[in-house]
Amino acid sequence: MTTPRPVRRLITPLGLALLALVAAGCSLGTSGERVIYVTATPYYDEQGELVIPPTPSPSKPTPLPIQPTPNPTRPVPQSSGLYVVQPGDTLGTIATLYGLTVDDLLALNSLDDANTLEVGQTLNVPGGEVEFAPDFKLIPDSELVYSPGASSFSVTAFAKFQQGFLRAYSEMIDDKSWSGVEIVDFVARSYSVNPRLLLALLEYRGGWITEPYPDDDQRVDYPMGLVVTGREGLYYQMLDAADALNAGYYGWKYRGEISLPFGEQRVFYASDVNPGTVGVQYMLSVTTSYAQWQRDVSADGFYQTYLNLFGDPFEVAVEPLVPANLQQPRLTLPFAPGEEWVFTGGPHGGYNSGSAWSAVDFAPPKPPDELINAQGSCYISPYWVTAAADGVIARSGSGYVVLDLDGDGDEHTGWTLVYLHIDDFEIVKPGTEVKAGDPLGHPSCMGGFSNGTHLHFSRRYNGEWLPVECSTCAPGVTIPAEVLGDWTMRGYAGQEYQGYMTREGDDGYRQADQTRDFGQNKVMW
Structure with missing residues (x-):
């Protein structure tokens, strides 16, 4: 999968005068190596809609705080021997x-x-x-996942009416200047992590929402508090924070992970917390001391910052985010009948390894040698990926096609299918209604991380990445099997990218393998 790479960070300590110039519509530059460009951008959100000043959020808990929904308890170690x-x-x-x-x-x-x-x-x-993490619930699951509860939330609209450093920040990524708002929005959509949560963490760790300029260089370099050399700047910090949030959430819910390390010490999650809380606990543990982490995950830590920005998170909870009786709609294989594709990757992260292992990979039929000679291993395939079901295109471009199966055009509600590494050439346009089998675009290396042309295909429901299968799910969690045509996708616990496909009949087994010479990874229907 190739993700955009920051080339140069565009920041300099201009303090309060900086945002005064933003309001005046000025742009600044310095002759130093680190520069910030400040422009008066129009008051429009990510979809081009006019931004209306938001109603201020409550700055304290609701008078009667919402009681979080109880979760099934998970077995935990006992200290008696x-x-x-x-x-x-x-x-x-x-x-x-x-x-x-x-x-x-x-x-x-x-x-x-x-x-x-x-x-x-x-x-x-x-x-x-045995040491246990606090059982205080920080957020509902729907406030970690980019869920229906955040469908109408605009990062642009929120940031425009804050005085903090975020709205004045920009960063060079692949020779293009990205604003801070664009970075937050890109990471939220790519990882399917709630933008409100990312913004609250940015304020808690960096002060970037309310402070015109952070008061020390560390909060400029590492605004999410993830102090790792080579991962400076908002872009890398947001990527790492989102992946850590997903790693905690999906690790607890689907992969049987029950503890987090602090050096040689293991701290076990409380048995009755929810995955959303675990995700935040895990992210806040990264590069943090145990004593500081205990303060961060208490009722007086990060939770208070969230309350001040957005109010009681449980007041807007969407529960259950994934119903226990969820059934997958009928899906076909995501390519045309009569074409022999290669099953190159078993279950792995929907976007990076922290998310649920919801993705499988298929490579298109081998192209002419002339095409590979001209474009290399990351060529634009002449073959099409196709709609696996009827629906409407919720988003396309920059490597993505997101197919919404409930027809409302909102990728955060109901079933969606995510096609990644789709080139912009002849790509289907957002808003297009499609039928199963309709062409959507051509596989390539565009978007995410990739060193060879292929399709990265995954499922989501209400914004949550759904694993291909779940042998180590938390108590009470069930996931419908991923069935494409007459093939059922399968994997191995703890072995990312390893997997196989099965169906009825004598020719009912395929094994994931990246080579075209392997005899058991060819798929045709």
Whole structure:
């Protein structure tokens, strides 16, 4: 997947005078290496709509704060040296809790059969004190995911009426100047992370929403608080923050991840928190001391910043974000019948590895040698990707086609299919109504990260990346299998990009492999 790369950061300490010039419609430059360009941009949002000043958000919790919806509890380590088996436990999941192998656990309990386990059974486990994260719920799931609750939110409209550094910031990315607002919007849409959450974290860590100029260089260089050499500037900071938020959220909900590291110390998430809270707890733990992290995730930390900017997050919760009985609509393979494509990638991140492993990859039929000689491995394929179902194009361009299946044109509601690495040449236009099988565009390397032409195809529901399958889901979480035509997509727990496809009949197995010479990865329908 090739993501835009920052070339030069355009910032300089001009203080309060800077934003005064913004209001006056001036532009500035200095002869130094680091420059900020300030322009009076029109008051229009990302879709070209006139920006209306927003109603101020409450600066404190609602009089009767919303009670978060209870979540099913997840098994957690016990410090007594004994563990009582819970519904849904296996020896494998219990061994993972304590950093053991299944063989270690069998030996510790003199057991011969790994399949012999009963609810209520007591097992010997390593003793010692176990450290738990706070159980205070920070945000609902729909405030981490770019969900229906944020469909009408405009980063431009919000930033225009704030006095902070964000609205004056710009950064050179691939020889193009991006504003701070454009960076936030791009990252929110790419990772499907709620822009309100990104903005609240930017204020909490960097003060970029309310302060005209941050009071120290670290908050300029690392505005999301992720202090890693080589990852300076808003663009890299937003990318890393969004991926960390997704890693916590989807790791807890779908991949069986139950703890976070602080050096050699492991801190276990509370058993009854929600994935949205875990996502924020995980992101705030990155490059942070344990003592500071405890303050950050308390009721007096980041949560207060969110309240001051947007009010009580649970007041706008969309629950359940993904219904327990969700059924996938019928989908075809995303290319034309009669063409032999190559299944090159099993389940992996919808956008970067932190998100749910919702994507699979297909490479188009091999093009003429003349095309590869002229364009290299990142050529524009003459073959088309096609609509896997009826719908309307919610977004296209810059490598993307987002197909909305509920027909409202909003990619944050209902089922959407995300096609990535689609070239702008002959790409379908936003708002176009399509039928299953209609051509959408040509695979290439455009958008995301890619070193070879292919289609990166994934599913979302209400903005949430849905994994191809879920063998380690949290209690109460179910996901419909991903079925394309008569093929069911499958993967291996903990092995990103590894996977296979199955269907009924003698010719019912395909294995993901990146080479065209592999015998078991060709797909045709």
